Amino acid sequence: MHIGAFRRPAVSRITVVLVAAVAVCALLASRAAAEVSDRQREQLKSLAADTRQKTERARAELRNARAELYSAYQVYELDERRAKAAIERINSAQLQLLKIHLENQLEIRQVLDSSQFREMMSRAHNPRGMAWPSIDDSIADRIPDRQMIEDLGLGTEQKRRALALIGPSSERTRLLEKLRRDTRQMMEIYSRYDLDSTAADRIIESIHSSQIELTEQNHKRQQQLREVLTQRQFERLQKAIAERLQSMKKPRPRR
Amino acid sequence: MLTAVPDEAPVHDVWALVRARTRPRRAWSIAWLRTISPRAVRRAAAFAAVIAVGTGVFYGIRPSAPEIEKPEPTASVATVTVKWSDDPLGQHTDAVIAAIDGM
Numbered sequence: 001m002h003i004g005a006f007r008r009p010a011v012s013r014i015t016v017v018l019v020a021a022v023a024v025c026a027l028l029a030s031r032a033a034a035e036v037s038d039r040q041r042e043q044l045k046s047l048a049a050d051t052r053q054k055t056e057r058a059r060a061e062l063r064n065a066r067a068e069l070y071s072a073y074q075v076y077e078l079d080e081r082r083a084k085a086a087i088e089r090i091n092s093a094q095l096q097l098l099k100i101h102l103e104n105q106l107e108i109r110q111v112l113d114s115s116q117f118r119e120m121m122s123r124a125h126n127p128r129g130m131a132w133p134s135i136d137d138s139i140a141d142r143i144p145d146r147q148m149i150e151d152l153g154l155g156t157e158q159k160r161r162a163l164a165l166i167g168p169s170s171e172r173t174r175l176l177e178k179l180r181r182d183t184r185q186m187m188e189i190y191s192r193y194d195l196d197s198t199a200a201d202r203i204i205e206s207i208h209s210s211q212i213e214l215t216e217q218n219h220k221r222q223q224q225l226r227e228v229l230t231q232r233q234f235e236r237l238q239k240a241i242a243e244r245l246q247s248m249k250k251p252r253p254r255r
Numbered sequence: 256m257l258t259a260v261p262d263e264a265p266v267h268d269v270w271a272l273v274r275a276r277t278r279p280r281r282a283w284s285i286a287w288l289r290t291i292s293p294r295a296v297r298r299a300a301a302f303a304a305v306i307a308v309g310t311g312v313f314y315g316i317r318p319s320a321p322e323i324e325k326p327e328p329t330a331s332v333a334t335v336t337v338k339w340s341d342d343p344l345g346q347h348t349d350a351v352i353a354a355i356d357g358m
Contacts, residue, residue, distance in 0.1 A: 048355040101344045124354035183343040
């Protein structure tokens with residue numbers, strides 16, 4: 001029998017053990033490197049609290065401005081100055097939110113190194129963390145619907161013009177698609193440790209221009225609605241919209 | 256003989272002392288009340304009673320103002336909430352903050 005026949009398995013066993021040991025060491029080392037120190041944790045918590053406060057404030061302002069605009073749109077005689085002021089507030093709050101998100105991302109990179117950042121982002125993505133955004137803007141496209149316009153008892157020409165104003169316009173669809181695309185791109189930028197600030201600024205600008213256009217489109221549609229409908233018809237439509245929204249808010253009966 | 260009595264004035268003005276002791280100490284309004292005749296009091300009370308009854312009758316019988324029909328609330332929370340297009344990156348930041356909170 002050859003001596004090598006006995007030696008080979010022993011050598012390979014030693015190799016396997018060594019490789020495993022090195023792998024375990026590397027894993028432990030990477031874990032240790034990704035471990036966040038108490039000071040870093042403190043900094044992050046403070047940053048999170050600050051960001052939360054800022055976003056809540058901006059969102060509250062946005063909600064108030066939207067409510068103000070909604071009230072302005074309830075009246076047949078559209079108060080342009082009031083509506084424009086509310087739109088300005090909405091635009092400003094939207095931009096502020098975009099800047100808060102970017103600022104937060106930059107600050108996180110000031111605190112964490114790349115491995116710690118990756119570790120934190122993986123935690124943010126899983127399991128119930130960041131999801132792709134759900135589009136709840138569709139509610140504006142579904143109300144008023146065709147039936148609501150039919151129920152107004154309009155003449156043929158008037159009905160044709162009113163129906164042309166409901167549902168998502170091709171321009172609105174295009175803008176929402178652009179917004180979705182930009183948002184995806186921005187999330188990709190945010191997922192990388194080496195954040196490209198110039199690219200981020202460019203996308204923020206693009207996102208905000210879409211937001212402004214969407215609000216302007218909505219305003220134009222409100223103006224056109226008043227050109228087509230009489231005050232009485234407009235008020236009936238508003239009532240129908242309010243009833244529909246109320247019914248949408250009611251909880252569904254449990255089975 | 257009287258000429259022998261020294262011509263001395265009293266050290267204190269006695270009448271001033273008397274006035275000081277007999278000055279009414281109560282507040283002037285209470286003193287003034289004492290001057291009101293019972294007849295005037297009865298008249299004032301009757302007048303106040305008439306006013307009170309008149310006021311009660313006026314507000315009791317007067318038809319209540321017609322209630323202004325309030326317009327149905329048209330504003331809905333659903334329309335006033337922040338839309339996705341208002342804050343498209345909000346979910347991302349919220350997830351990151353939640354991850355930091357869980358550290």
